[in-house]
Amino acid sequence: MSSALFRLGRFSFRHKWWVIATWVVLLVLAAGLVGALKPKFAQDFDLPGTDAGTATSQVQKYFPAVEKDQRNASTSVLVAANDGLQSHGQQIDSLIADLKTLPKVSNGAEMVNPVVAAKANPAIAPTVLGDNGRVGLIQVKQNIDITDLKTADKDKLTDILNKHRGNGLQVEATGSLMQVFQQGGSSELIGFAVAFVVMIIAFGALVAAFIPLITGIVGVALTMMLVTLSAKFLTINQTATAIVTMLGIAVSIDYALFIVSRYRSERKRGGDPADAAGRAVGTAGTAVVFAGLTVIIAVVALTVIGIPLITQMGAGAAVAVFIAVIGALTLIPALLGAFGRFAFTPRIPWIRHAEESETADSNGVRFGRLVVRRPLPFVIAGLVILILAAIPMSKIELGLSMSSADEAAAESLLARGFGEGINGPLLVVVHDKDGGDVTQAADQAVAQIKQLPDVANAGRLTWVGNGTPPQTNVGANTALITVTPNSAPADSQTHDLMERIRDITPSIEKTGSELHVGGQTAIMSDLSAKLDKALIPYLIVVVGLAFLIMVAVFRSIWVPLIGTVGFIFSVLATFGVTVAIFQEGWLGIISHPQSILSFLPIFLIGVVFGLAMDYQVFLVTRMREEYVHGMSAKDAIIAGYRHGARVVTSAAIIMISVFAAFMLAPDTTSKMLGFAMAIAVFFDAFIIRMTLVPAIISMLGDKAWGLPKWLDKIVPNLDIEGSAVRNRGVPDADEPTGEPVGAGAS
Numbered sequence: 001m002s003s004a005l006f007r008l009g010r011f012s013f014r015h016k017w018w019v020i021a022t023w024v025v026l027l028v029l030a031a032g033l034v035g036a037l038k039p040k041f042a043q044d045f046d047l048p049g050t051d052a053g054t055a056t057s058q059v060q061k062y063f064p065a066v067e068k069d070q071r072n073a074s075t076s077v078l079v080a081a082n083d084g085l086q087s088h089g090q091q092i093d094s095l096i097a098d099l100k101t102l103p104k105v106s107n108g109a110e111m112v113n114p115v116v117a118a119k120a121n122p123a124i125a126p127t128v129l130g131d132n133g134r135v136g137l138i139q140v141k142q143n144i145d146i147t148d149l150k151t152a153d154k155d156k157l158t159d160i161l162n163k164h165r166g167n168g169l170q171v172e173a174t175g176s177l178m179q180v181f182q183q184g185g186s187s188e189l190i191g192f193a194v195a196f197v198v199m200i201i202a203f204g205a206l207v208a209a210f211i212p213l214i215t216g217i218v219g220v221a222l223t224m225m226l227v228t229l230s231a232k233f234l235t236i237n238q239t240a241t242a243i244v245t246m247l248g249i250a251v252s253i254d255y256a257l258f259i260v261s262r263y264r265s266e267r268k269r270g271g272d273p274a275d276a277a278g279r280a281v282g283t284a285g286t287a288v289v290f291a292g293l294t295v296i297i298a299v300v301a302l303t304v305i306g307i308p309l310i311t312q313m314g315a316g317a318a319v320a321v322f323i324a325v326i327g328a329l330t331l332i333p334a335l336l337g338a339f340g341r342f343a344f345t346p347r348i349p350w351i352r353h354a355e356e357s358e359t360a361d362s363n364g365v366r367f368g369r370l371v372v373r374r375p376l377p378f379v380i381a382g383l384v385i386l387i388l389a390a391i392p393m394s395k396i397e398l399g400l401s402m403s404s405a406d407e408a409a410a411e412s413l414l415a416r417g418f419g420e421g422i423n424g425p426l427l428v429v430v431h432d433k434d435g436g437d438v439t440q441a442a443d444q445a446v447a448q449i450k451q452l453p454d455v456a457n458a459g460r461l462t463w464v465g466n467g468t469p470p471q472t473n474v475g476a477n478t479a480l481i482t483v484t485p486n487s488a489p490a491d492s493q494t495h496d497l498m499e500r501i502r503d504i505t506p507s508i509e510k511t512g513s514e515l516h517v518g519g520q521t522a523i524m525s526d527l528s529a530k531l532d533k534a535l536i537p538y539l540i541v542v543v544g545l546a547f548l549i550m551v552a553v554f555r556s557i558w559v560p561l562i563g564t565v566g567f568i569f570s571v572l573a574t575f576g577v578t579v580a581i582f583q584e585g586w587l588g589i590i591s592h593p594q595s596i597l598s599f600l601p602i603f604l605i606g607v608v609f610g611l612a613m614d615y616q617v618f619l620v621t622r623m624r625e626e627y628v629h630g631m632s633a634k635d636a637i638i639a640g641y642r643h644g645a646r647v648v649t650s651a652a653i654i655m656i657s658v659f660a661a662f663m664l665a666p667d668t669t670s671k672m673l674g675f676a677m678a679i680a681v682f683f684d685a686f687i688i689r690m691t692l693v694p695a696i697i698s699m700l701g702d703k704a705w706g707l708p709k710w711l712d713k714i715v716p717n718l719d720i721e722g723s724a725v726r727n728r729g730v731p732d733a734d735e736p737t738g739e740p741v742g743a744g745a746s
Helices: 003-013 018-035 051-062 062-069 083-099 114-118 122-128 153-165 188-201 206-233 240-267 273-305 308-342 363-373 374-394 403-419 439-450 492-503 506-507 520-554 560-583 600-628 633-664 669-705 708-714
Strands: 072-080 137-147 170-175 424-434 478-483 513-518
Touching: 003 018, 003 273, 003 308, 003 363, 003 478, 003 560, 018 083, 018 308, 051 170, 051 424, 051 478, 051 513, 051 520, 062 072, 072 083, 072 153, 072 273, 072 403, 083 114, 114 122, 114 137, 122 137, 137 403, 137 669, 153 170, 188 206, 188 240, 206 240, 206 308, 240 273, 240 308, 240 600, 240 633, 240 669, 240 708, 273 308, 273 520, 273 600, 308 600, 363 374, 363 633, 363 669, 374 506, 374 560, 374 669, 424 439, 424 492, 424 520, 439 478, 439 506, 492 506, 492 513, 492 520, 506 513, 513 520, 520 560, 560 600, 600 669, 633 669
Parallel strands: none
Antiparallel strands: 072 137, 072 170, 424 478, 424 513
16 A cells, blocks of 8 residues: 555655646535535434424324424523513613514514513413513514524624613524524634744644645645535534534644654655656555544434434545545645745744654653653653543433534523423324324324323323314314423533323324324434444444454554554543533533433444544554564664654644544534543544553553454554655665564464
């Protein structure tokens, strides 16, 4: 493989303008298709193969008006006053008048002061006025598909809310308008800015720092356009785009950083620059390919879970990594060729150790010597840190709140005035299997549900049929029952209520009908159950395949084993810190603590395992490269630090910065994913890969790099060290022949 990559790198360097033009054409073509087709992302969740998924499908089929209503924008505006809303009638009326000016409001005639509405119709009073008249609910419905809402629509609403706050009246909102997804923003800009600063320090030159940034921008832009285009033909949830952007920026810049750094080292060895580019791609590029392959395996394997949202996230992440790898192998050498002798100019003289030296000791080399000299204390200290960090994981609570921080105040008022369950109703669907009249079954279901504990609307509970005209009970073969729990959507009491409703299914089936429980609350509950069942098979697939790849890459049993066990420790520590910050509210970083996103653990396992193997491959392959070319086991570790510590540290800081910057995003998914992935990279790069792995390898000595004889015969030699191209085009250097010193069976 290294020979093929050598030729690809040299070709891209020599035919730089053709390669750059090809990337530009791809970008323009993808942008043109997005502009012409105008694809839209979905914002709902689907869970096929579950009871909630069946209920959702039946609502879509038998209650199209309800399904359409769910797709249209609906925003809850909450008003509250400690002295009672009756004292703020004029202020509330003015607020409602402004709310009616929002685009395409469909219920303008129904939008009245909650106090007035409650007096006019006492039957609906509990749904519009709560907390003894101190909290009111105003529902704003718009004849606009949720996916068509713009940030300008949200801005108009927030301006209205701000205008009418004050004088003792609190005005908040939650729902569609408050959840408008903001494309792009400060998160990406901060990530790129930090990456640029880090690369200036890493290379000590301005132009070289720009090259990985160009690749990152191109790679992420192309990936996002391809993912957006796929939304035209497939149902792609908007939430899936967050991880694509996050991961795409990080790996694109990181992979480019490794290639550019190796190119500079190869240029110092002399010879034609095109050959230096070929050697960089043939050596560091080989590591990039296998690191990328490991990440792709990890995220693509998420499909075994069978949850569309998780599959979409995994597929999008895989596309991002694939494009990052192709960009590193082709666009980077092309850009190096385009900049030519100016690639590492202008130099910044006061930045020390920007260039590798075989004699001068950098901080990385000093640290490496310390680790090799006394490995046991480093192993103990590293494990203690990880174990302490993992302790809060024992308190983990899973849920799924897609609301932004802007909605927290409104949700608090909603719970205070109308109960915690009002935002998470259960949709019970009763359908006659033969298409006959569902009345008997629906009446029976309503009667039984009324007797269950934790039903907030038991006194008003009824069913709506799909008769003709729509939503009448005469001649209906399907009934829809909306059940409001007393408890919050993520509470165990709500889950228990859902299961109790499902428990009445046998009695309903005796009438010839079927019963299913859906709604977002039920979907999230079923999602958690499905994730629990999928966790072990997923771990077996991911860890098993990646372990086999690492055995082939390192031609060792011990190195892959150490890397895999280290990953488990870093993931546990990541979960622990994430629970402490986001769920328990430690340090006050998160103003509104909440449950951990239910899909975060399994998704984080996939992504972090891939990223962990990135640093394992980049740092440890250089150690193996020096070992197989004659160095002792301990000297090879120090050499690995000499050539890889600065680059790996820079890459890790870039990844941490890119991920952490997403904590500035308004949506919970981006915040939690960004933080969890940032802290995971910190634990894995600095404690596991830079400390524990080298320390344990040092303790094992030569044994770390051997394979049993029987295994050595069947494991393919992937030449990830690039032995076949190590000296191509280097003046006065002999081409490698035979097997390198130190390789072979043990």
